Amino acid sequence: MPQMSPMNWLFLMVLFTLLLIMTISLIYFNYMPPTKKNLKKIINSPYYSWKW
Template identity: 50%
Template sequence: MPQMSPMWWLMLYTTTIMVLLIINSITYFNYQPTMKKYIKKNTTKMKWKW
């Protein structure tokens, strides 16, 4: 079985890090939260009894 040189390990490491960063950035910027509608519904129904 052939062994990998240190340069190949470095290239493999950098490519995997870059791929993970790209995927994380894509999923981070594509996320659209829908909490605003939920918060508005609950704040109108809330009545404090002091």
């Protein structure tokens, strides 16, 4: 098996992380749609804090 370069590993990790984040947010919004009542909860949650 050929050895992978660090750049390839980095690319795969970033791709995997993005996929994971997208999946989590899809599931999250399916179970808890962003309404006015829980919009503050979403914004204040640690998971979404990096976006604001």
